[in-house]
Amino acid sequence: MELNRRNFIKFLVGGVAGIHVTPLPWKLTDDSAIWTQNWPWVPVPPEGAFATESTVCTLCPGGCGIEVRKVDERTVKIEGRTDYPVNPGGPCPVGMGGLQLLCNEDIRFTRPMKRVGPRGSGDFKDITWDEAMEALRGRLAGLREQGRPEALVAIDGSPRGSTQALLLERLLMSMGSSNYTRIPSAEDTFWMAGILMQGNEGPMAFDLENADFILSFGSGLLEGWGAPGRVLNAWGMWRGEQKGKTRIVQVDSRASNTASKADRWVAVKPGTEAALALGLAHVLVTKNLYDRAFVRDHAFGFEPWESSDGKRRAGFKALLLEKYAPSKVSRMTGVPAAEIERLATDFARARAPLALCGKGKGDLNGSLYETMAVLALNALVGGINRRGGVLVHDKLPLDPFAAVEADAIASAGLRKGRLDGAGSATFPFAQSLVNRLPELVLKSRSTPVDTVLVLAANPLYTLPGSGAYRRMFEKVPFIVSFSPYRDETAMMADLILPDHVFLEKLQDVVWPSGLQYPLVGLSRPVIEPLYRTRHAGDVLIGLAKGLGEGVADNFPWENFEEALKERFKGIAEGAPGLTSFDGSTPPWETMASGGDIRADYESLDDLWEKMQSGGLWFRPAHAYGVRNGLFKTPTGRFEFFSTQIELALEEQSQHGGTDEVLARMGVSARGDEACMPHFEEASSGGDPAHYPLILVPYEMINLASGWIPSPPFLFKTIFDNQLLKQDSFVELNPETAAKLNLRQGQRVMVESPAGRIQARVSLFEGAAPGAAYLPLGLGHTAYDEFLKDKGANPNEIIEPARDPLSGLPAWWNTRVRLRRI
Amino acid sequence: MTPFSFEWQWNIDYLLFMGLLYLALTIVGCGVGFALLKTVLQLFGFMRERHF
């Protein structure tokens, strides 16, 4: 057939028609649809055998029990545990999303590394563990050879009293350095207040579930305070079975979740909570509503007394009467006097009133005097060691290791004392002051710090005035990070010795924060380490052994697990407790049984074995009402007037007047007042004329705190008036915004004397007029696409001020101004 | 969808809807078929062509 145009068209038309009567087009249509259902780039999770394993979450100091669902060797889901007494149900959102902190190679270090690029560039080179250990060992050995072991500094964020923390401190001591510093938290403030007023070193234990009137001074019960799994569950109970039986009053400057969901919200000016607490105390006194028996029999410094030097001392009652009348407190706090009176009456008339402190999540240290004021309020209603009150505990008999035997080099180093001045005349009650490190390093020409070990901490991000830490780290010759995460601080490190993350790591969880009975959880690994990481505890022990005689002798254990087990000796021998919980009756219901608990284990080995399966040891018993011999203060009583502060001041008065000492401590009160809970006006470097607003950083339960990054899942729960693309929002009262001529969504520069960050304006009726609220937990400059450059970190502009007396950072007294951009 | 599909339900909705659809398709099909057939018949001379 001739191939001309006509035939060609015929052929074409015939072909097209022909193909359609074959199955081909139908088959292709079908196949292409099937292809879309099996796109190779859509992951297909492998099947496998399902199993669940229980452990304890260590993402915050709350330590909730969690159950991990596994498919073969993959962890696929985290659930709450019902056989763990802390949280009879679900954990918080951070714990729930925890798997994203395990399976993300972009935010984790998968192997040891050493820095090759400039500091902060994140330019690292893979090395072997042997090389890494040798690099650090060599550095430390060098310091000892040079006779300056004190130039080794540790910054530790591991929970207070955890074995890992003890090992790190021990390494420093054995080396010859006292410069072990910790990231401060509310636990530190509680510890100090406990020492000063009760003389006990045990943690602050709030018998929340047994209280019937909870007066929270800014404690973010719904923002992640304490063990979130415990508190949120209690909340459900208060609003459920116990509806109407427990009243919750929230003192807060902002309509936070807790404030909104509480039975009553008492709106105070930011930073005046202590004044309100004292105002309430005043009403209790004037209306004769306080527990006279407790004050008479178990307290010191309330009524006037005559001291040994024959001076007449006015005491706490006089202070209350003089300075904290409702009318005066009303002016300080903005709370109407009538409301103060009514609140005090309600509080005192309750069967089991409980005043709470520890702002926000309790991850940030609070004001010491404020904590003391709240504790004093509890004492006035007789709430100390009463059911539903603040329980007084001694330290757990978790064996501290044998005392460090310092060799000659170490002894010489230890004699040089602490760089940060903690425990010194100016900071007599502080154990460590990491916030003083930058000034110490930056002010001297040759830095006194040679090597910094950073464990479970990200000071560059979590501490106020983070710019100073960056400058400090730029100056320190050698930085070692144990962080499993590529965080801001690790980016500055010279050597990375990556730790396991929580589901891969054996850890002890000592006394979840705020819990009313002693409990130690055992967080067991539920999965083999995914990457070439190593347990920081093992690394510390290995390092000590590598440093040879003198240091190694203090580390007799083969590995971390051995050291951990040794600590339970005291518990096995001296503290009867239980190692399993069946979930039927919550411990706080049965605690009243006093000390009548029979241990369900016989020996250390037995205890250890049982803890492997149950994952906990706890002692659900408390001797309520016992006050005799309870307080270990110099007077043996609960001290409204802290004789230890007085003593510290007296000791120093030889070196200068008491006033001078107080000024150095940052205390504005003078004389006896400084020894008692009182209200200190926030002092800021910012001039109110130039910086009209007070900056209030706030915490959110759906953002991780501290050094832990937020699992990306959480961003699904962040509203777009909290974070929009790269901008976080500064919350302003609409009235305040109107005065500043700012509208919703407008971009502003938030400027403080310490720096500036960019944010957008969010108008919120629930924000206190005159205050600017910024969320903590955003604004990372490290990590991956999920976290990096998302919002602003208020720490960058918080002035590195000091809390009076405690010397720890002050978080809530920075002044700012907003500039439209 | 045909009455043989697994989603098919023997109720009035399906009968009406699909019935009308298939009816429309049949009419259109028959129309085209008719025109085609007629053309073929005309081409082979079985039918007379109409001239315009």
Next chain:
Amino acid sequence: MEKGPDHGKHRYGMVIDLDKCTGCGTCAVACAAENNVSVRQDESDKERSISWMQIFKITNGKPYPDTEVSYFPRPCMHCEEDGHGHHTSPCVTVCVATATKLDPNSGIVSQIYTRCIGCRYCQAACPYKARYFNWWDAYFPKGKGLDRYLTPEVSPRMRGVVEKCTFCHHRLMRAKTRAYAEDRREIEEDEYITACTEACPAQAITFGDLNNPKHRVSRLAKSPNAFRLLERLNTKPKVYYLSTKDWVRKLADNYLPDEFKPLS
């Protein structure tokens, strides 16, 4: 069609106590983790991000210091037939490819991702915004390791299809399989609960069979404090809310002036 809403054997439903709800977001995270919902780099693009259990924040609008906030956690409402044979769930009625169906035996509105053609008519029809379109392929980049935590019980979605809360249907399957293995034909109340129910630390969510008078949900749903979202539109949601606060209750539906009846 003639079946009323009570005709199926089971009608799984949910009761969310807003007085207990603290807005913490654990339910939303648990849901995303349970159901392999992917997280995108920018989750602040709320118009396109996926959260089967979405939390809405509400405020009473009063000036300081009388301001109050509260939250509406919003899963899929698993709407039902109206009982008069007029219509079934808003989305099921409109789905072109029968990719979403109301299961008469469980009352669950299912979603078949491999069937969905992505026309998004269901999204337009749903007043609760409970349906989410995959504007992108699920985000699990190779080499990042994020796909390590995916559960095989729920298949990750490809782009171009709609997804939504399924009341953790796979958990129902799981419970049934277990029951059958133990030679039981019925499952107990606590054997099948959704991931959000299990996760809620305040125990604000209750889940169960509304048809079973022994289940807590059927009792709670009859509480004088119970109400549903946009109930007046006759969508017959199987998700109930409880609240004693009138300002919260009032925001659950539209009311003409003076129409809203306060509790007290």
Next chain:
Amino acid sequence: MDSPTHSYGVKRCSPGVFFLWTLPWLGILAWGGLSAVLCLWKGLNQTNMSNVFAFALWIVFDLAVIALGAGAFFTGFLTYIVGKKELKDIINAAVIIGFICYSGAMAMLGIDIGQPLRGWFIFWHANVHSMLVEVSFCITCYLMVLTIEFIPIILENRTLQKVRELRLFGHNLHEIMAVFAATGTFLSFFHQGSLGGMFGVMYARPFAARGGFYIWPWTFFLFVLSAIAAGPLFTILCTKLTEFITRKKLVPDQAVQSLAKISAWLLSLYLVFKFIDTLGWANSLVPKAGLRFMDFYREGPYGFWMVVAELGICGILPAVILMIPKVRQQQGWLIFAGLLTCAGIVLNRFVFIIVTLAIPVMPFDRFWSYLPTWQEWGVGLAVVGYGFLLFSAAYRYLPVFPKEPELNPAAD
């Protein structure tokens, strides 16, 4: 080979000029092609559509062109079934415009769905209760009918006429056109209606929801009415535009006036029903949902002005103009009224799609705004470009306007 330019005794421009004329349209098509490829390759994230605006610009375009393309079926109905012979002079144009609108809409829909390769699931796994299934079935079938109606016109091309088989087939198809017109009318009626039904059945969206008759909400009938009112006017506008561009008279006034008159009546009828519907809706469905009529008109830019624009300026005004014979006989007024009517119909579709979605139903939800991306405009405008190209080609190569030689006697 003869140049088609000289076919049928009519004059056409030179190939060069024609080529230049097609350039802008080809440009738009290239833009649209690129957009389409991006959307198919990378997914619908290329658009600004969202979970709030599940339907957006493309669906507005779709519904608009389908409504405007209704001229084809309705003119066909009038010509072949009712027997209005004078409309034979415009029916070809109407069919081609209809074909353009429907094929364009189908192509756009193919890009609009998230899984185009599964598009056929609509037919295979049909949910017969879905209005969109009714739409899809009817549009697809009707596009087939339109193609069949278009074929004889194509076959009348002078070159193709030389092929006996094709010529015969064309004639034979043409002879039974009434059958196709009838089927087309049936299909069209249902899909125009079910397009409206799509919105009326969304009973949980009080702004769009309507009561109705049997399974069909009132929007079903309103969409049919509005489409057959506006469609013929759009056909008239297109022919007027062609006349303007070619500077020739192509359609006898009688045909145009006949269509315009029918449109006027239909538009008026539509408006009456639309007002009844709006009043009824505002006084039953809206208060039943706990809302007031004006509640819908305080979100973002969508105020009461839309009602005034849609029903007043683009409704009553053109209806009045068209109803007065003396006025509609003046070309300027006719075009003006046609434009207004078409704009009104597009606005109506816009309101049902975009405003419905933009207004939050949950009291605690908020208003969202939407602006299309260049990819969305690209695909949308490609239909316009394609329309101009196809119609120009048809005009050039096919006897679209049978009366053209008569109205424009050759100069020579």
